[in-house]
Amino acid sequence: MEAAAGGGCGSGQPLLLSEGEQQCYSELFARCAGAAGGGPGSGPPEAARAVPGAVSAAAGPVADLFRASQLPAETLHQITELCGAKRVGYFGPTQFYIALKLIAAAQSGLPVRIESIKCELPLPRFMMSKTDAEIRFGNPAELHGTKVQIPYLITEKNTFKRMDDEDKQQETQSPTMSPLASPPSSPPHYQRVPLSHGYSKLRSSTEQMHPAPYEARQPLVQPEGPSSGAPGAKPPRHQASLIRSFSVEREPHDNNSNYPDEPWRITEEQREYYVNQFRSLQPDPSSFISGSVAKNFFTKSKLSIPELSYIWELSDADCDGALTLPEFCAAFHLIVARKNGYPLPEGLPPTLQPEYLQAAFPKPKRECSLFDSYSESMPANQQPRELNRMEKLSIKDMADFPVPAQDVTSDDKQEQNKTRLEQNKTRLALKSTADEALPKDMSEDPATKSGLLPPPPALPPRPCPSQSEQASEAEIHPQLNRAPSQAADSSPTKKDIPYSQPPSKPIRRKFRPENPATENQEPSSTVGGPASAATGKPHTAVQKQSSKQKKAIQTAIRKNKEANAVLARLNSELQQQLKEVHQERIALENQLEQLRPVTVL
C-alpha cells in the first residue's frame, strides 16, 4: 500500500519509503484515520464523505500530529500545501506520507521542498523526545509527551477547534494510541493503565521539583469522567510550567502504578505539609486531633459544612471523632482536591486510606527531627512559600484570619492598648494565625513611637501567672513557623526567646526609674490601673522594632505586675476592714443577747 501510495503521490514523483518509515507512517496514518472513522465528535464526516471509499486521516488528529512535531506553524502550512492535502482537500495516504517525510526533512533542517524527501531521512520526530524518535507505543516517554502535548495544543488556537477538554482527557487516557494523534473514541478501559503509567512518571520526575506544577498535573489527569470546566481551565494557566517541568526531567521508571486514582495520591511535599499542619494542631504525631480542633481548622478552608462533613465521613475511617495523622492527611488532601475543583469521590480512594498512607510514608520520626532543626534555622523557608503557592487556597484562607485582627492593633492610644491586651487573650485561640499577624504588625510599628504594646498576639496577656504557658507557646511557635507563615519567621522565634528567659531582669532595670512615677498612680486607680499606668511610660527610645517590642512587652509585664500589686494591696486592706467589721458585729450581737433576756424577763 505504501508503494502504491508512493506511486500515487500528488506531486507525481514516486515516494520511496524505507521499511521503518513505512511501518511508522502506516501506523500513524491508521491512527489518524481510525480516529476519523470511529470518533464520535472528532472525525469530521466530511472527510470521509469527500472521499467515499478511500481512507483518509481526519484533519484534527493530523493537525495534532503535525503540531506535535514542534515545527513552526508556517512550516506546517507549507508542508500541508506541498503534500497536496490542501489541493485535494483531505489527507489521503499519499499526502500523509509526504507530509510526514517533509516533517522529517524540516526537523533535520532541510528546506521544505519536494526534493528534500527524495533522500534518506530519519523518521520525523514528534513530541518532546530527547530520546530518539522511534515512535514507541505505550512507552512512558510518549505518555509524557501526551501530556506535554496537551498544553502545547491549548496554546495554539487554531482552526481545529475540536481541541476541547474531551479530546485532551482522552488523549491522556489512551495508551495504545500514539501520543501524537488524539483519538476521541479511545475505549474507556484504557484509561486506568496509562494514566497510572504516565502520571506516576510525572510524579517521579517532578518529585524533586517545584510543587507548583502539581496543580497543573492534576487537572490534566482526571480519571473520573466528569469534565468539570474548572480543571479544563487550569491547564492553560499552568501549561508553561508544565512544559518546562517535562522538558527538564524525565525518569521513565514506574513506581506506585498499582492505583489508578492519581489525583488522590499524596506527593512528598504535600505529605510534609500536611504533617506540619498536623503538628501545629497537635504536637505529637502519633496521637490524634480531636474533632473540635479539626473542625475549626478545616472550617478555615471555607468549604461548605455539608462538604466538610462528607470529607470527614470519608477520612475518619474508624469513626471515632478524632483524626490520626494518616486520617488527617487524607482529609486535608480531599479538601485540597475539592478546592481545586475535583468532585468528591464516592468512597475513600485506596491511596488515601490510612493503612496505605501509613505504609507509604512511615517516617514521622525523621520528619520530626527535620522539623525541629528546620524551625531553629531562621526564616525565609523556600519550601513553605512553594507549598503556599501549591496549597494557596487553604493557606490563604487561614491567612485571612489575621487580617481583621491586625486592623485593631495599629493604633497608639491607651484605650487601644487596653483592647489589645484583651484581644491578646482572644487571639491566643487563633494559634495558627499568630505568626502571620506578628510580622505584619511589625511592619506597621515603625510609625508608632510610643512603644505601646505592639501585638504579639500569640503571647499570653498576663506574663506572670502564665510563665508556663509562655514556655509552651514558645515551643509551639517554632512549630508554627513551618506552617503557613509567609513572612519572616524570625520574629516570633526571636520574641519567644526573651520570654523563655526570666523576664525579671530587664524588668527590674526598667522598674526603678518608673517606680516613683507609678507609685503615684497606683493608689488612685483600681481596675483601670494597668492601662492608665501605662500612659506616658515607655517612651524609651527604640530604634529597632524587635528591641522596641521587647521593651514594650516588658513594659506590659511590669504594668500587669503593678496592677496585681495594687489590687492585692487593696484586697488585703479590704479584708482587714471586713474582719474588723465582722468582729464588731459579733460583739454587738453578744451584747444584744445578753441584754435581751434581761429585758424579756
Added chain:
Amino acid sequence: MAVCVAVIAKENYPLYIRSIPTENELKFHYMVHTSLDVVDEKISAMGKALVDQRELYLGLLYPTEDYKVYGYVTNSKVKFVMVVDSSNTALRDNEIRSMFRKLHNSYTDVMCNPFYNPGDRIQSRAFDSMVTSMMVQVC
C-alpha cells in the same frame, strides 16, 4: 426489610425519614408521627428511676392492617421508628433488633462527625447507604 425508617429527635421532630414506596410518603410520615405517642407511653411506663434498666428496644409499638411499627429509643431520647410490611411474616424479633442496632451504630457514627450539629437533619451518605440496605428492594 423495612418499608419506612425514621429517626426522631428528642424534641420529637424528625432528623431523618425515608420510606420506600415513594408515592404516598405522607401516610408513612403520619404513621411515624402517631407512633411517637406510643413511644412516649412506653418510656414513661418504665419508670423514671429505672432509666438504667430501661431497654432500648421497645418492640412492636402497634400493628395496623398492612403494617407493623417497631420502636427503639436511645439513652439520649432519640427515637428510631421502623415500619415493616405485615405480609413479611418471616421477619423475626431478632432481626428487627439487629436492624435497630445497626441503625444505632450508624447514628453514633454520624454523631462523631464534628461537622454534624446535633439537631440537624442527617445528611450523611454512609447513613443513607446503610438505611438503603435495610429497606425493601422494590424493583
